[in-house]
Amino acid sequence: MELFEHEFTGSRYFFASHCGSPLPWSVVSFLGFSVCHCWVRCCSYDPSFFPFSRAAFCRTFTFRNTDICRAICREVNFLKQHVFLKKIVSYAKKEAKVVIEPNPFHIAGGGQPGDTGHLYGENNFEATVLDCVKDGKEMILLIKVRHGELKEGVPVDVEVDMERQWLFSRMHSGEHVLSRALERAWPDLHIYKVAIGAEFSTVYLRYPGELSWEMLFRAEDEANLVIKQNLPVNISFLSPQEAMNMKELKANWERISDEETIRIVTIPDFDTIACSGTHVTKTSEIGGVVIEGFRGHSPEWEFRFSVHVEDVLKRESRAARMLLREIGCPLDKLQDVYRHLQEENKAFVKKMDRLRDFVAFPWKEERVGGVSLFWYDVSGIPEEVASSAVSRLLKERPDITCLFLLYDHGKGGSQFFLGAGEKVEVDFRLFLRDTSELKVRGGGQKSWVRGYTLCEDPSVWVGKIIDYMMSL
Helix, strand or coil: CEEEEEEECCEEEEEEEECCEECCHHHHHHHCCCECHHHHHHHCCCHHHCCCCHHHHHHHCCCCCHHHHHHHHHHHCCCEEEEEEEEEEEEECCEEEEEEECCCCCCCECCECCCCEEEEECCCEEEEEEEEEEECCEEEEEEEEEECCCCCCCEEEEEECHHHHHHHHHHHHHHHHHHHHHHHHCCCCEEEEEECCCCCEEEEEECCCCCCHHHHHHHHHHHHHHHHCCCECEEEEECHHHHHCCCCCECCHHHCCCCCCEEEEEECCCEEEECCCCCCCEHHHHCCCEEEEEEEECCEEEEEEECCHHHHHHHHHHHHHHHHHHHCCCHHHHHHHHHHHHHHHHHHHHHHHHHHHHCCCCCEEEEECCEEEEEEEEECCCHHHHHHHHHHHHHHCCCCEEEEEEEECCCCEEEEEEEECCCCCCCHHHHHHHCHHHCEEEEEECCEEEEEECCCCHHHHHHHHHHHHHHC
16 A cells, blocks of 8 residues: 655645555545545545445535646546446447446536546547436436447446536536525525536526616625635535425425435525535635626526636726727716717617608619519618618519618628518528528518528529529
């Protein structure tokens, strides 16, 4: 047996290794050593793999410092663990679903993706783990075989992407703090879904009023205060009956069966919630949170946030500084300038609305067989004017089709309006679906579609429309 001792930031970590494999936990525990957090998290979430409760395991051991733990684990080979490939559920075209035992990968759940990583085996076998999901009582790995042959009942080494898991842990704990800050300040606001990501995470909520930046900034400030307080993040496991007696517990009871053990994540005196995702052990490990934006209409709203606070603020401050330079106003006047521009735009649209019936365009016409297509392309006019011109022409000429391309050179594409008179039998929805060359996003009714296109060449549009009309 070899025993490795390392000291970082005032904490002493011991690592035990025996013949290249980790020493069984029972021996390490008996010797009274404090085992590296990274190693324990890499080993397994399966309580049968360790002779102590999952509650104690999840509460006590975490991945504190990515670079330090990764370097240490490389030294003593703890990132890779011996497991057995128990079962191949499905296998086709190098993609497979497999069951390994024990399974060190954390399953998807609570809005958090499953762990990723690699499998290695004999005869140069290698597979990428794309996800880990639960199917009934089994934990399924979704893998893509890179080299070698996939076989059941053989030993494999696993490597979990702990940096990715640690980032998700920070994101998920940050979401708990931020969501709870919102719900505490506005009792009629309800968070009902989250989507944890690596760059940013999205929170979905219901609120009968108007969500505002003032509300989000207030929650952001409180969340960052909680993060700085370095509060513990505890994990425990309770039966549904025990959990129901916790008045402060937030849980989606419709998703929980009577026989299922409930995993509870608690920040003392702040938040208690049922959650299956990974988390930090102290709020300070989150680092910080910053809200990037929000959208929606009452009562359905969503906002997105990130724990990459420095990167987000740097990126957005640079954009703000460039915008202030272009507009030529100080920062404290930016909102007033923006509101003024909005008012000017509304007034301009109203004036154009009164004039649009008097605007005439020099339509171009293409006739092939019995098909008559009028079209025009231009830039720099309001879309309401273009739409009205097409509608007016189709009322005057119910036997034609009409196309209007409105260029938006700043975005590198065009808006399009395509319609047919009431005497023309056509379904332009099918035309858009079957004509990939036009690269469109949009839709509508059979005789009227509109949207956005990356194809700015009117000759291509005209040719495709004529071909489609001739094929009917």
